[in-house]
Amino acid sequence: MSSVTVRRSDLRYRIGLNLRSVVGRAYPRVIGANREPSWIFFEGFLPLLGIAAYVFIYEAFGRQAIATLTDPAEIAVVQANTHALIATVVLGGTMVAFWLNVLWSMASQLYWEKEIGNLQLYMMAPMNRMALLGGMAVGGMFMTSVRALSTLVAGVLVFGVVFQVADPLALVAVFFVTLVALYGLGMMFASLYLLWGREAWHLSALLEEPIFFSSGFYFPVAGLYQAGAWGRAVAIAGAFIPATLGLDAIRQLTLGSTAFGGRYWLLSVDVELGLLVGLAVLFLILARYALAYLEMLAKREGTLTSRHQ
Amino acid sequence: MAYAVETRDLTRIFSGKKRQRMRRKAAEDGGRGPVTALDKADLQIREGELVGLLGPNGAGKTTLIKILATLLLPTSGEAYVAGHDVTKDVFPIRQRINMVSGGETSGYGLLTARENIWMFSQFYGVPSKVSKARIDELMHTFGLWEKRDAKVRMLSSGQRQKMNMIRGFVTDPDILFLDEPTLGLDVNASRVIRDYVKNWVRGQSGKTVLLTTHYMIEADEMCDRIAIIDHGRILACDTPSNLKKTIRTDTTFRLEVDALRDTASFTSIRGVKNFSSKDDIATNRTHLTFILEDEAPVSEILSRIAGQGARIHSLRKTEPTLEDVFINMVGRGLE
Numbered sequence: 125m126s127s128v129t130v131r132r133s134d135l136r137y138r139i140g141l142n143l144r145s146v147v148g149r150a151y152p153r154v155i156g157a158n159r160e161p162s163w164i165f166f167e168g169f170l171p172l173l174g175i176a177a178y179v180f181i182y183e184a185f186g187r188q189a190i191a192t193l194t195d196p197a198e199i200a201v202v203q204a205n206t207h208a209l210i211a212t213v214v215l216g217g218t219m220v221a222f223w224l225n226v227l228w229s230m231a232s233q234l235y236w237e238k239e240i241g242n243l244q245l246y247m248m249a250p251m252n253r254m255a256l257l258g259g260m261a262v263g264g265m266f267m268t269s270v271r272a273l274s275t276l277v278a279g280v281l282v283f284g285v286v287f288q289v290a291d292p293l294a295l296v297a298v299f300f301v302t303l304v305a306l307y308g309l310g311m312m313f314a315s316l317y318l319l320w321g322r323e324a325w326h327l328s329a330l331l332e333e334p335i336f337f338s339s340g341f342y343f344p345v346a347g348l349y350q351a352g353a354w355g356r357a358v359a360i361a362g363a364f365i366p367a368t369l370g371l372d373a374i375r376q377l378t379l380g381s382t383a384f385g386g387r388y389w390l391l392s393v394d395v396e397l398g399l400l401v402g403l404a405v406l407f408l409i410l411a412r413y414a415l416a417y418l419e420m421l422a423k424r425e426g427t428l429t430s431r432h433q
Numbered sequence: 434m435a436y437a438v439e440t441r442d443l444t445r446i447f448s449g450k451k452r453q454r455m456r457r458k459a460a461e462d463g464g465r466g467p468v469t470a471l472d473k474a475d476l477q478i479r480e481g482e483l484v485g486l487l488g489p490n491g492a493g494k495t496t497l498i499k500i501l502a503t504l505l506l507p508t509s510g511e512a513y514v515a516g517h518d519v520t521k522d523v524f525p526i527r528q529r530i531n532m533v534s535g536g537e538t539s540g541y542g543l544l545t546a547r548e549n550i551w552m553f554s555q556f557y558g559v560p561s562k563v564s565k566a567r568i569d570e571l572m573h574t575f576g577l578w579e580k581r582d583a584k585v586r587m588l589s590s591g592q593r594q595k596m597n598m599i600r601g602f603v604t605d606p607d608i609l610f611l612d613e614p615t616l617g618l619d620v621n622a623s624r625v626i627r628d629y630v631k632n633w634v635r636g637q638s639g640k641t642v643l644l645t646t647h648y649m650i651e652a653d654e655m656c657d658r659i660a661i662i663d664h665g666r667i668l669a670c671d672t673p674s675n676l677k678k679t680i681r682t683d684t685t686f687r688l689e690v691d692a693l694r695d696t697a698s699f700t701s702i703r704g705v706k707n708f709s710s711k712d713d714i715a716t717n718r719t720h721l722t723f724i725l726e727d728e729a730p731v732s733e734i735l736s737r738i739a740g741q742g743a744r745i746h747s748l749r750k751t752e753p754t755l756e757d758v759f760i761n762m763v764g765r766g767l768e
Contacts, residue, residue: 131528141558148555156543241539245600248502249556250527256556423506426447429499 138252145251149259153229153267167221168274172282175217175275178342179283182209208383209343211287212375214279216341218272219371222306223335225268227328230310233260234318244429253415254408257314261307287378294393295377301400302370308407309366315414318422338362344388345372359390366403369396435516437608437641438478438501443510445471445496445665470496472665473510478641478658483634484670485656486645487759493665494645495534498610501643502532514608528557530608533601535594535616542586546577546596549585550603557604564603571599575625591622598626602633609633611644615651623651631655649755659755663763676758684728685757686750688721691743696721698737704730709766718746724761 157163186206193199237243246256279285289295317324339345339362348355348362362368373396376389390396422428448467471493478484486494499505501514503523512519514526540549547568554564572578575595580588588596594614601609611630615623634640646652652659653673660670669676683706696710696719706724713720723734728750738745751757760766 131525133524133528137558144555144558144561148552151548151552151555152541152544155548156541159543241534241537244499244502244504245532245539245553246556248504248527248530248532249553250524250558251556420506423504426445426505428504 141250142252142255142258145249145255146259146262149256150263150266153260153263157263157267158270163271164274167271168278171217171220171275172278174220175213175279175283178213178217179210182206182213205384207285208379210283211285211379212344213342214276214283214285215375215378216343216371217279218276219367219374220336220341221268221272221275222265222303223339223341223365223367224332225264226306226310226313227331229264230260230307231313231317232324232328234314235320235324238318238429241429247419247428253419254311254412257311257411257415260314261311264310265303265307288380289378290380291377294397295374298370298373298377298393298397298400301397301404302366302374305366305400305404305407306370308404308411311411312407312414315411315418318415319418335362335365335367339365339368339371341367341371344375344384346388346390363390363399364403366400366407369400369403372396373400435480436477436513437480437482437515438476438484438643439511439513440474440476440497440501441511443471443474443476443497443500443512444469444508445493445500445505446508469665471500471507471510474662474665474667476660476667476670478643480639480641481634482657483631483642483644483655485652485659486643486662487649487652487659487755488645488662489763489765492662494662495612496665497662498532498612498643498645502530502610503527529606530610531557531601531604531606532610532612533597533614535613535618536590537594537597539597539600540585542584545582545584546588546592547572547581550596550600553600554603559604567603567605568599571602574629575599591618594618595622595625598629602629607639608641608643611642613645613647615646615648627651627655649759653755661759661762668762669758673755676755677753680724680753680758680761683753683757683761684725684750685753686721686723686725686731686734686748688723688734688738688745688749689747690719690721690738690745692717693719693721693738693741693743695741699723699734702730702733702737705734707761707764709760711766719743722757722760722766724757 183206186202186209189202190199193202234243237246280287317327320327336342338348338358340348340359345359345362345368348359359368369390372390373393375383376393381389381393391399419428446467446469474493474497476497486497488494496505500507500512500519503514503519503526506520515529517523517526519526541552544552547565550568551561551564554568555561559567569578569581572581575598577592577595577599580592585593585596594617598614601611614630615626618626630642630644634642644652644656656673658670658672659676661668661676669679692712693710696708699705699708699721704726706726708721708723710722711720712718723730725731735745756766
């Protein structure tokens with residue numbers, strides 16, 4: 125073109141372009157989603173009710189067990205385990221927010237964007253597709269962290285949970301890598317959901333409750349090992365969801381690896397962190413190639429835009 | 434001369450999804466096969482031109498724009514935007530283009546109009562400061578300044594379309610695709626958009642617009658050249674005046690008559706090159722436009738109308754319009 129704007133394509137320009145794209149796409153989730161104060165009730169307070177149900181059950185079991193004991197040492201063990209279970213539930217209830225966000229606001233997002241007409245505008249822009257997914261993920265992490273933190277604080281205050289963090293750096297590392305792996309999985313799902321269309325909603329619904337169970341959101345997941353072969357199979361399958369390993373490691377780091385007598389942890393924190401890093405890399409690579417392939421497929425099939433557009 | 438847009442034998446066939454294809458095959462209905470949306474379409478648009486694409490629904494206008502916007506792959510043929518192949522070299526194309534469609538519902542309802550436009554500008558790497566300055570200027574121009582901080586979900590459809598137009602211009606594209614940008618807008622909003630687009634192309638060098646529209650007057654008023662497309666084929670592409678000259682030797686008659694039961698028989702009248710009819714339900718009348726070789730068939734037309742018991746309310750011989758050109762080429766009106 126002659127006298128039109130000069131267009132750059134060097135590496136520095138491309139990095140700037142994609143960083144701006146990440147910020148741009150994260151913006152609606154960071155700013156827009158927090159504009160409606162109703163989230164405090166729906167996403168801060170309501171999850172507490174789910175947590176409370178488990179807390180009351182574990183407390184009742186604890187009281188029942190103590191009622192049959194006379195030895196103060198045994199009573200102390202039961203009380204410690206009950207406390208550890210309640211803390212486990214509060215942590216799990218906090219992480220639920222991330223899993224739901226990955227399922228409903230990451231995985232299904234591109235399908236939803238297509239329906240409202242945003243997807244074609246995204247796909248027409250020069251940004252890298254990973255910047256689009258990255259922006260969605262960064263925004264989702266921030267938005268959900270605010271909600272999860274409010275649930276955690278409320279849970280700690282209401283149920284009197286006390287955490288003992290011996291290694292805060294390891295805790296931050298595990299939490300961060302868990303989120304990257306979890307949102308990497310969400311980015312991969314987002315690409316696949318683009319192919320499946322409406323069926324994607326069923327898959328999200330299908331993955332919700334079973335993952336709560338197989339990832340041990342409301343109990344130490346290694347407890348499944350006590351349930352025989354099927355329990356072990358479920359726990360191993362669940363370990364492919366980063367929340368499973370991440371939650372197990374976070375619980376070890378906040379309750380102490382000796383909690384529950386040290387019998388209910390899947391693997392050591394170091395091993396779990398290593399596996400999480402591996403999952404994060406795997407999911408990000410798969411997301412990159414899945415989206416590139418599915419974009420090409422959608423351009424060939426003519427399904428990148430809604431029928432009415 | 435460099436072409437901003439060039440297509441050669443561009444063809445796009447929609448065969449549907451595998452499951453749909455199998456279902457169709459099983460149904461053995463015979464009538465529904467793959468749909469040819471573009472059929473060897475040839476189009477050249479020079480840098481700095483404002484070209485209109487006129488065609489009825491399903492003619493292939495949007496398909497052509499989607500291919501040029503790198504959103505759809507052609508089945509065969511070639512398409513180049515700013516000299517780059519739309520199937521192989523998309524990055525430099527995407528840097529240079531933007532697209533705005535009529536009735537678009539893009540953006541996020543929780544963001545303000547200003548924030549939404551800014552967000553889309555980031556996907557093109559426009560620095561925030563530059564983007565915000567452009568948004569403010571464009572909001573004044575399009576009369577949306579008062580609504581700059583209103584959430585998108587609170588905007589009317591006209592205001593929303595103005596926001597979409599600003600989204601299209603804020604990235605300073607070299608080539609802009611406008612797919613029925615004034616669809617459903619009131620007269621004033623349409624006027625603002627038309628004026629801005631015309632000034633944008635003519636006020637600076639190297640800016641190109643490909644516009645699809647249903648409104649003949651809009652195409653006539655705005656476009657340097659008009660391409661007429663039907664059944665995926667570009668039937669003609671020329672300036673509005675040259676297109677009108679092609680039927681200047683013909684005679685155009687317009688009639689307003691009582692509602693007619695049968696209009697198909699007019700095609701059999703000798704000397705009728707083409708015609709279109711439009712029923713007006715409000716007045717219970719039919720508006721007829723005839724392109725005739727000469728005035729000889731008029732008496733036969735009038736007698737057939739009378740034969741149906743319909744009264745003639747008006748009869749006018751007119752200069753050819755773009756609509757007449759369209760009827761002559763396509764064989765029917767736009768609506």
